[in-house]
Amino acid sequence: MPKPLSVSFDTLNTKLNDCAVVLIDQDGKLPSRAKKLDKASDGHLTRVLEAAGFEGKAKSSVDVLALPKSDAKRIIAIGLGKVADMTRPDWMLVGGYIAGLLASRKVKAATLISEVASGDAEPHEIAADLAAGAQLRCYTFSKYRTEAKNDEKRPDVLEKLTILTDDVGDAESAFVETGAVAEGMMLARDLVNEPANALGPIEFAKRCAQLSDLGVDVEIFDADQLEDMRFHSLLAVAQGSARPARVAIMKWNGAKSKRAKPVCFIGKGVVFDTGGISMKPASGMEDMKGDMGGAACVTGLMHALAKRKASVNAVGLVGLVENMPSDRAMRPGDIIQSRSGKTIEVLNTDAEGRLVLADLLYYAEETFSPKFMINLATLTGAIIIALGKENAGLFSNDDTLAQRLTAAGETTGEKVWRMPLGAAYDKMLDTPNADMKNIGGRAGGSITAAQFLQRFVTDVPWAHLDVAGVAMASKKTDISQTWASGWGVRLLNELVASHYE
Numbered sequence: 001m002p003k004p005l006s007v008s009f010d011t012l013n014t015k016l017n018d019c020a021v022v023l024i025d026q027d028g029k030l031p032s033r034a035k036k037l038d039k040a041s042d043g044h045l046t047r048v049l050e051a052a053g054f055e056g057k058a059k060s061s062v063d064v065l066a067l068p069k070s071d072a073k074r075i076i077a078i079g080l081g082k083v084a085d086m087t088r089p090d091w092m093l094v095g096g097y098i099a100g101l102l103a104s105r106k107v108k109a110a111t112l113i114s115e116v117a118s119g120d121a122e123p124h125e126i127a128a129d130l131a132a133g134a135q136l137r138c139y140t141f142s143k144y145r146t147e148a149k150n151d152e153k154r155p156d157v158l159e160k161l162t163i164l165t166d167d168v169g170d171a172e173s174a175f176v177e178t179g180a181v182a183e184g185m186m187l188a189r190d191l192v193n194e195p196a197n198a199l200g201p202i203e204f205a206k207r208c209a210q211l212s213d214l215g216v217d218v219e220i221f222d223a224d225q226l227e228d229m230r231f232h233s234l235l236a237v238a239q240g241s242a243r244p245a246r247v248a249i250m251k252w253n254g255a256k257s258k259r260a261k262p263v264c265f266i267g268k269g270v271v272f273d274t275g276g277i278s279m280k281p282a283s284g285m286e287d288m289k290g291d292m293g294g295a296a297c298v299t300g301l302m303h304a305l306a307k308r309k310a311s312v313n314a315v316g317l318v319g320l321v322e323n324m325p326s327d328r329a330m331r332p333g334d335i336i337q338s339r340s341g342k343t344i345e346v347l348n349t350d351a352e353g354r355l356v357l358a359d360l361l362y363y364a365e366e367t368f369s370p371k372f373m374i375n376l377a378t379l380t381g382a383i384i385i386a387l388g389k390e391n392a393g394l395f396s397n398d399d400t401l402a403q404r405l406t407a408a409g410e411t412t413g414e415k416v417w418r419m420p421l422g423a424a425y426d427k428m429l430d431t432p433n434a435d436m437k438n439i440g441g442r443a444g445g446s447i448t449a450a451q452f453l454q455r456f457v458t459d460v461p462w463a464h465l466d467v468a469g470v471a472m473a474s475k476k477t478d479i480s481q482t483w484a485s486g487w488g489v490r491l492l493n494e495l496v497a498s499h500y501e
Contacts, residue, residue: 004186005099005138006160007131007179009171012115014164019110020072021098025083026056031115033164034077040069049077057081059097063105072111076101080116087120088129089413092178095133096478102158103138109160124170127163132178134161136479136486139186141193177308181493184304185486191296192472192484196272196289201238201246201320204271204292208248208299208318214306217251231319233338234359237352238321240276240329247360250302250316254309262313263500264370265302265492266360268353268377269295269320276323276349277331290484291353293471294376295320297488304493311501315368319356323349335434339363340456345434353377354438354452361456371500372401372461375453376471376488382445383419384469391417392470392487395450398461404499405463405491411498414491416465419447426451 012033022034030038030046038045045064052062058081067075078098080086086094102110114127121129138158165171191199191207199207205220212218223244226235231247238245251262270291274280280288295318302316330336334346339359346355357375364373383393391409394416396402402418409415425447428440436455440448450464467487474485 005135005158007135007163007175009127009131009163009165009168009175011168012113012164012166014111014162016071017109017111017162018072019074019076019102019105019107021076021078021102021110021112023080023112023114023116024056024077025116026079026081028054028056031113033113033115037067037070037075041067044068045075054079061101083116083118086118087411088125089411091121091126091129092133092136093478095130096137098130099134099137099158099161100478107158110158110162112161112163114163114165122170123165124167125174127165127171128174128178131161131163131175132182133479134158135179135182136185137481139189139482141190141482141484144195180307181304181490183307184300184489184493187303188296188300188486188489189482189484191299192290192293193482194289196322200243200271200322201269202243204269204295204318204320205246205248208250211250211299211302211306214303215252216302216306217253219249221247221249229363230339231359231363233336233344233355234319234321236330236334236336236346237270237276237323237355240326241322241324243322246320248318248320250299252302252306252310252312252314254305254311255313256311258313260313261371262315262368263496264315264317264364264368264373265298266357266364266373266375267295267298267316267318268292268356268375268379269318270353270356271320271322273323273350273352274325276329276352277325278348278350279325280350287473290472291378292320293378293467293484293487296484297376297467297471297486297492300486300489301492304489305496310496312496314496315364315370317360317364319360321356323352338456342436342455343434345431345437347437348439351438351449353379354449357453358456361453361462365458365460370460372398372463373457374405374463374465374492376465376467378468378471379466380446380449380468383466386419386446387417387469389469389475391415393446393466394418394463395421395447395466396461396463397421397454397457398463401461401463404495408491408494408498412490412494414470414487416491419450421447421450421454426454429455
């Protein structure tokens with residue numbers, strides 16, 4: 001794998017690299033370091049920008065080559081648009097855009113002069129967000145490419161970015177958090193991008209165990225232990241595969257009081273989903289290597305919380321299974337029991353993620369008595385039909401938790417849209433043959449899936465995030481250019497930082 005982009009911070013009077021980037025507001029005024037460059041060149045920089053008709057519009061740029069009396073052989077002026085309206089997610093996107101622009105010009109190392117401020121962020125925060133955005137833009141997944149095609153051999157890979165700012169210490173401190181979150185997102189991307197033949201339940205659990213290096217307490221339960229713990233619903237999904245199930249529990253104890261109730265995050269980790277006996281169509285089935293996007297987000301989040309030493313007690317649980325058809329696989333019409341004791345009539349084996357989450361939700365509430373539980377799952381195609389790839393579906397039994405998640409989505413740009421729950425939808429899960437069935441019919445499919453999960457939550461604030469449209473095959477942005485987005489790590493880190501530390 002290529003090394004991640006190296007970022008560092010230095011003072012505004014630091015010598016420039018061969019390539020330097022200057023950020024300019026739509027008012028067109030040069031920042032102080034650029035003014036010095038302009039003065040030293042007898043106004044050459046200003047004349048070039050004027051000749052190019054540069055007005056500082058967002059994502060406009062001008063290359064100035066061989067500026068007289070400058071350390072840099074190339075100066076790239078990049079327009080920001082109206083800085084006063086920019087938020088912290090906007091600055092991260094700017095960092096990604098800059099990294100993409102530099103890579104397109106085959107620049108290996110560059111200096112970014114950051115002398116900007118907005119109402120939403122301090123200069124040192126902007127510098128840190130620019131750095132994180134650049135790192136995320138430069139993320140690639142190429143470990144299975146042959147040497148001739150490996151990204152390390154490509155000329156269009158930015159390797160080093162030095163950000164000049166007036167407060168290096170504060171920028172470095174801010175990057176402790178933003179950099180940790182970026183690392184968590186890239187870990188989640190790695191997991192989702194991995195092919196299923198390389199990342200089964202056992203391999204995924206080992207990746208979770210590596211978080212112990214950051215001080216996370218990790219416990220892995222194997223199939224025999226899960227049987228003893230009555231995880232019958234989860235194991236029913238796994239029974240068709242030769243690869244045994246695992247459950248990983250990751251605990252970060254960062255609160256001042258170790259007795260403080262934890263916040264709890266739960267992820268669906270179906271490492272590959274054929275649909276089981278109710279098999280999916282062949283076309284597009286390869287995407288089901290990403291059906292563990294919820295578990296990947298939880299793992300990335302736990303990395304971020306531990307790396308930045310969050311002042312919170314947090315628990316992450318992931319249920320890791322593979323859904324395969326075989327002579328051992330569960331069949332449509334089977335009735336299975338969950339850890340809660342409730343019975344489930346399986347009418348469609350492709351509605352399997354909810355069976356995994358049912359046992360995890362019940363176990364988490366029973367074991368940890370958390371402040372809240374949030375589960376993430378690439379659960380339904382119906383949510384993509386409803387919300388496309390712009391929002392994750394949010395279902396919750398608690399208005400405060402839902403409002404906080406919505407606000408965190410607006411702050412980070414990882415947006416959620418609240419969907420309804422109600423008795424009429426819940427009734428669609430009733431069956432005369434068991435306590436419930438695992439599907440409610442075609443209408444309201446994402447809602448009845450959430451209603452199913454709610455049946456395994458008793459007395460704790462809970463939210464379900466259906467991330468099928470945002471965790472995999474996600475749309476390209478200035479900070480996400482790969483198939484996997486790492487969606488949710490920023491959202492949930494913001495929720496924790498704003499309300500639970």
